[in-house]
Every structure is written in C-alpha cells, then in structure tokens.
Amino acid sequence: MFFLLILVSTSLKSLAQQPAGQISVHDPVMIKAAGTYYLFSTGMGISVWTSPDLKNWKPGTPVFSAGPVWAEQSIPGFKGHIWAPDIVYKNNRYYLYYSVSAFGKNTSAIGVATNPTLDQSSPTYLWTDHGEVIRSIPGETNWNAIDPNIITDEKGQSWMAFGSFWDGLKLIRMSADLLRTEGDIRQMPTIASRKEDPDSANPPALEGLPQDAGGNSIEAPFLYKKNGFYYLFASVDYCCQGVKSTYKMIVGRSKTVEGPYLDKQGKAMNRGGGSLLLEGDQNWYGTGHNAVANFDGTDYLIFHGYDAHDQGKPKLRLEKLDWPGGWPAVRK
Template sequence: MRRLFRPAAAIVAALTLMGAAFAYPGPGRVTGDVVVHDPTMIRTSSNYVLYSTHGYLEARTSTDRIHFTRSGSAFRTPPSWWRTYSSGNDPWAPDISQQGGRYLMYYAVSSFGSNNSAIGLATSPTGQPGSWSDQGIVHSTTTSSDHNAIDPNLLVDASGRWWLSFGSYWTGIRMIRLEPSTGKRHSSDRTLYHLATRPDAPYAVEAPDIVRHGDYYYLFASYDRCCAGLDSTYKIKVGRSTSPTGPYVDRSGRSMLSGGGTMVLETHDQVVGPGGQSVMSDVDGDLLVYHYYDRNDNGTPKLGVNLIGWDSAGWPYVY
C-alpha cells in the first residue's frame, strides 16, 4: 500500500512541545471523485469504502486509499421516516464501523439550521454500497429540544460499553449509552450526557468523533462555520478524558464545556475550513479523514486525509 507523505515525526513533535509555530501539512494525495462533505471511511476485506453526506449517503470506493471512484450510495431507496425530518430525503454525516462481524452505520436526517432531527442506524454484512438495511431511529429531537440529533459517532469503550455522541450548536455535544445487542438506546441508562459546548452564541461546535488512545478518550470536534465555501471558518479541535462521558479538557486543562479545545487543523494555504472529520485506524497508523474547501478550485469541497501523530504528552497532531 502506498503511504501518505510523512515528515520526520520527531521534528514535528519537538516543535509542538516547544510551542513553535509551524505550517500545517497539505492533505495527503487523493485522486478521482473526491468532492465530499462529512466523510467516514473503513477498510473492508476487499477495498476501502467511504460514505458522505447527501445522495442517500454517497459512496466511494478505493483499493489503495488514494484513487476513489463514485460507487452509488448506501441506500437504494429512502426509508419512509426520513421525510419527517427532511423534505428532500437528504441524510447527513454518516459514521461507519465494524462490530461483531457486521457493519454499522449511524447517520443523521435533518434540514439545515433546524433541530427537528433524527439519528438512524443501518446494518450491512459487507459494508458495500447498496447493501444496507435501515434499522430505524436511535435518537431524535424537535424544535423544542435543547440539543440537536445530528453528526453521530459510535464509541465502544475499554469495558465494551457502547456510546453514541452527537450534536451541533444549541447546547453542543451530547452522548447517550447504547445496547450492544441492538445498537439502540440503552434500556436502563437514559442519561443525556453533556461533553462540549461554547460559552458564546451561536455555540458553534459539532461533528464529534471520539477515539481511545493509551489511557485517554479523545474528543475531536468541528468548531465555527461550515458549508460556506471560501467563507467557511470550520476548524478541528480536540480534548481528552479518562472517561468516555468526560469531563474533556484541552492541553491547557480548560474544559470543553467552557469553550476549551486544542487545535488540530485549521485554514491554511489552499485548505479552507477543514472539518466534518472522522478518525480511522489503518495498517500505517491513525488517519484524520475530513472535508475542506479548496481555495485553488473556487471553494469546491474536497476530501482530506492526513496521518495522525501523537506527541510525548499524548496529544494528536496531523502530518
């Protein structure tokens, strides 16, 4: 397999520890159909499959993680419940994983700027486009809710417990516990956990992705304005906790419930507004998979993939 370009990790880590400013790397090389929003990717036994927002969850496949081909969508037809939350039957922000010999995909259905939203679950024996069976709604919100049921992410913790984080604006990032047998809301733990928010309106934090590394759980989230082309101000920050339910704090110790967050990636060079991220582990390390708006292509949304390094203090950086 071809690898993404990686500069000397020791140099990057040293600069990070010294607090020196250095340029963010460009996205790793990808080709083909790479116009995406909110990408999530997994490696199956035969290929890489990437799903993204819109088009019944657009699918792209690759054999080398470099060249991607548009390959239909996760769904061939929309489930009937979608229209309650999106008049255009437009699903968003999928999250794919393999659990217990089957593939799971959590995804959101909503309309832009509304919290009349729902998170659905689909399952597949192969993870391939067109093979998904919808399992219905996992969590939903209405316009009277204080949070928003979009941008789901599944975490299986060190004890085997299942958690679903999600959220956008309103009160920020929330989490519920799931039953592993069904992938749906836990029967006894009905707590709505609170992981991150902003102290300033419009409370612009969303798209959580939580991964375990070493002794910590790391919450990656997208901050500020998405989906505005070259006017986008999206950026990716991270905090960590010893518990999946928090509290999550940044490198300085500031809570993500008080606006904390250590920068991972922001606008630089041709890359404008990176965000909508997911984290994937592969044979050559952890990957940050995200979208950005290409300054050199009139703000077209593009796929970004970078390797993640971990410095001596256990904080992630991209290279």
C-alpha cells in the same frame, strides 16, 4: 419498523477513478474491509466511494435508492439528502449511522442501517434499515440529533456522541445490539460546547446563518481511544459557506469515555475548552468534520476542506497523525 433497502444494480466499471484530493465530499468517514477502503459521506442516499490504496477512489452506488420512509414522515421537507454518516463493525455486521434534518433547525433524527458486507458485488450485500435511533424536536430538546459517532469502551459498553449547535455535543449509552439508546435522554451530559458558562444564552448567530441555533458553533464529535485516553475531536465555527467557511478542528482528552474532556491547558471542553488541531490556510478556507482511523498501523485524520484554488468546493483530505506528548498532530 424495519425496511429492506434493495439497491439498484449498477455497473461500476465505467465509473472512472479519481485522486483523493479531487473528490468532492462532505463529512467523510472510512473503514477498511477485505483489503478495500470504503468511504461514506453526506449525499443523496449517502455517498459511497471505494479505493484499493487510499489514493484513487471510485464512486459506488448510494446506500439508499430512496429516502427512508420513516425519515420522510418525521422530517418535513426531507428529500433523501442524508448527512454525516458513521460506520462501525460489530456483532458480525456493519452499522451505518446517519443524520436526517431540516437545515438550520433541530428538527432532526439519527437512524441506523446494517449490512453483513460492504462489497457491493457480493450476493449477501443488502442494507437493512432499522429506522430512528434518537430524535430532537424544536421547543422540546435543546440539542440537535445529527452527526453520530459510536465508540465502545474497555468494558464493552458502546456509546454514541452526537450534536450540533444548541447545547453542544452530547453522549448517550447504546444497547448491546447498537440499534437503540439507553438511559434518560433528559439527563445526557454535554461533553463539549463553546459556551464557558453552560447556563448562559448562546451568542447571536452570524449574519446570514440560521438564527435559532444561536452562536454555539460546535458539531461533528468523533471519539478515538489511544495511549490510555479517549480523545474527543470536534469542529467549530462555520462549515458549508464555500469561500466564507471558517471550519476548524479542536481536541481534548479524558481517561474515561464519559469525560470530562480537557484540552492541553486543562480547560474542560464542555466549558469552552479545546486545543486547536487544524484550521484553514492559504490553500483551504476551512477544514473540519473529521474522523480518525488506523490503517495498517498508521493513524489517519479524515476530513473535508474547502479548496481555496477551486471556488471553495469541499474536497476529501487525508493526513497522517502523530502523537507528540500524547496529543494528535498532523504529520508534516
């Protein structure tokens, strides 16, 4: 069932711009359209920011003025706080995928909304919500339907990578209109996991963290095609703990979108592999949930970090990427 989302008209002129390193975001993703950079991130109704230069950002009106009705009906306790969006442009419109979930449980679903433009001042600006794309159910699925990412392969087939904890990161084909999945969800491959033995039980979760997810601490897949390879980025260890966050990013690559994805040592990511890309330091307690985008010929790593100089608050980080030896590395 389709729902038209009519956004509340709000003047943005009074909202001050903020430098990139100071805006508080979780799970950012970006796209450029008509000379403007658009950032979408976790928040009430999905947070939106715009920038003319990647340096100064202005908050926009959230995508949803109220929680999607289907999500309120499907996810007990859902109150409009939407996680981990992904934005793509195809078929002459923008597709915004998003996650709704009960924290620490795989009572979760991924939805999608579309818009012909991202310019909130345009008379054609209107998000149309198409509802659920895929859902996970405790006791029925050993995977978690959050953290979507869409990629289209060289044959024009689109795929969605997603997942968090449980059995790891999954991959499934998408329909041509990008509104639904194709294939048997019971046969989806695991493309990345922290478990070296796929048949082994998850180790116990850390104290104070959700126990039913186990200790398979991997999430936030992002696929990016470069130099004849598909690169799978993922985040491991623990986000969302402020000064106790241990988030870090790993990567592997494959000649085909379906994998297997191998790290620099040739270890498969679905058997515990993954080469370290970036981790916390004296300035950041943890770094993770990244996207990758190319703007004007430069690849950027887009992610959030927990600021060690500001009580572990999550902040936007943008770093340029180089590819020495065919592997991504943050530019020094």
